[in-house]
Amino acid sequence: MSEKSIHPDIEALRALRRALDEEGEGALLRFSTADGAGELNVRRGRFLTRGGDADVVVALGMLAAEPAVASARPPAEGDEWKLTREDARALVIRAMYGATLSDERVLSLSRFFSAMPPIRVRLAPMYPYADFFPGFTPYMRLHADSLLQGEVRLASWLGDVASAGAAGEKTRLLLVMYVLGLIQPRPKPRPSIFGRLMNAIRGV
Amino acid sequence: MAAEIVKILIAGPVNAGKSTLIRHLSDTEVVSTDKAALDDVSRLKAQTTVAMDHGILHVADDLELHLYGTPGQRRFSFMWDVLSVGAAGLICLVDATSEESIAELGYIYDYFRKKTKLPAIVGVTRQDVAGAATPAEVAERLNRPDVPVMACDPRRKEDSKVLALSLFELILKGQEELEESDFF
Numbered sequence: 001m002s003e004k005s006i007h008p009d010i011e012a013l014r015a016l017r018r019a020l021d022e023e024g025e026g027a028l029l030r031f032s033t034a035d036g037a038g039e040l041n042v043r044r045g046r047f048l049t050r051g052g053d054a055d056v057v058v059a060l061g062m063l064a065a066e067p068a069v070a071s072a073r074p075p076a077e078g079d080e081w082k083l084t085r086e087d088a089r090a091l092v093i094r095a096m097y098g099a100t101l102s103d104e105r106v107l108s109l110s111r112f113f114s115a116m117p118p119i120r121v122r123l124a125p126m127y128p129y130a131d132f133f134p135g136f137t138p139y140m141r142l143h144a145d146s147l148l149q150g151e152v153r154l155a156s157w158l159g160d161v162a163s164a165g166a167a168g169e170k171t172r173l174l175l176v177m178y179v180l181g182l183i184q185p186r187p188k189p190r191p192s193i194f195g196r197l198m199n200a201i202r203g204v
Numbered sequence: 205m206a207a208e209i210v211k212i213l214i215a216g217p218v219n220a221g222k223s224t225l226i227r228h229l230s231d232t233e234v235v236s237t238d239k240a241a242l243d244d245v246s247r248l249k250a251q252t253t254v255a256m257d258h259g260i261l262h263v264a265d266d267l268e269l270h271l272y273g274t275p276g277q278r279r280f281s282f283m284w285d286v287l288s289v290g291a292a293g294l295i296c297l298v299d300a301t302s303e304e305s306i307a308e309l310g311y312i313y314d315y316f317r318k319k320t321k322l323p324a325i326v327g328v329t330r331q332d333v334a335g336a337a338t339p340a341e342v343a344e345r346l347n348r349p350d351v352p353v354m355a356c357d358p359r360r361k362e363d364s365k366v367l368a369l370s371l372f373e374l375i376l377k378g379q380e381e382l383e384e385s386d387f388f
């Protein structure tokens with residue numbers, strides 16, 4: 001399955017996700033949406049900005065709300081802008097979890113997540129955001145399920161909703177988790193000692 | 205063939221829930237050295253662990269998980285050194301309804317980490333009790349931003365499992381090879 005044939009609209013999110021990786025080299029992302037053009041300069045898990053935190057939030061909101069054509073290139077020397085004051089995770093949560101998504105966008109994103117093979121959810125120290133992140137509890141629940149079952153199937157998690165509003169809420173949570181690297185492919189099964197111990201704990 | 209033994213420590217202040225957690229994760233009768241509590245501790249509970257708790261989870265003939273609960277009181281801290289030899293990871297529990305417990309967490313955490321650099325995780329108990337500090341508040345007090353802190357009710361088996369599995373996830377961090385995927 002090539003990424004293009006399934007979800008061309010996820011390209012910008014993927015580029016952002018990779019640039020936000022603290023071990024990655026970062027990227028300067030340029031994109032345009034119906035609301036105008038934007039750019040994000042990301043390096044070692046931080047945003048660099050010409051304006052302020054608010055500009056980063058606007059750009060992230062655009063990427064959440066709409067597929068955007070991205071051109072990503074590695075950051076150059078001349079890209080030494082100033083760092084955002086708030087940490088990158090807080091900005092992503094505020095902008096993307098708070099974004100208003102069209103029904104169409106919710107549908108296309110939930111198709112993307114539903115098509116994923118079983119994933120696992122990573123635990124990051126997210127408690128600094130608990131107060132302003134309404135998705136914190138469902139995130140911790142997903143993390144627990146992923147540990148107890150060894151994997152999570154997003155198609156069934158997304159399918160299990162009572163209303164369109166709840167679907168939008170879940171989709172925005174997955175969007176944030178995806179961009180922050182909290183959703184990962186499963187580890188390859190290996191008969192390691194720790195893998196065996198984890199299976200034994202699951203079965204206690 | 206002697207079984208390979210992986211050892212995990214459960215530390216934390218008095219009354220945090222350590223013995224309860226170990227009972228849930230073991231498949232054998234837990235050996236506890238609980239004694240009638242004296243002095244200050246007797247205000248909290250009748251029985252307290254004075255030397256250690258020891259539980260075993262038998263994975264297979266060749267593999268066992270050994271869980272060691274350290275006594276909560278500082279006057280038994282000589283046992284902390286003995287028990288930490290060869291451990292693979294550390295779970296710290298803290299009673300979120302007790303200011304004393306939260307204050308003591310930092311001391312205990314540092315005590316183990318200075319000597320061993322073990323992967324560590326913090327479980328915050330008694331979230332069901334009104335007025336308890338939240339995991340976020342406990343994390344702020346602990347002030348070690350890289351340490352995962354999570355809510356845990358050790359009386360619930362599921363919570364106990366999630367906490368232990370989270371520790372193993374931390375121990376394994378970066379060592380696993382992930383499945384190929386076009387989605388990432």
Ligand SMILES: Nc1nc2c(ncn2[C@@H]2O[C@H](COP(=O)(O)OP(=O)(O)OP(=O)(O)O)[C@@H](O)[C@H]2O)c(=O)[nH]1
Pocket residue numbers: 216217218219220221222223224225249251252253254275276277329330331332333356357358359
């Ligand atoms: N309500 C509530 N009670 C809890 C929770 N966790 C533990 N307890 C109770 O607290 C009491 C003390 O738990 P223990 O497991 O004995 O604590 P400990 O850490 O071993 O204590 P020491 O050995 O004295 O250091 C028990 O009665 C538990 O059932 C929790 O999250 N909520």
Ligand SMILES: [Mg+2]
Pocket residue numbers: 222223224252253257273
């Ligand atoms: Mg005890």
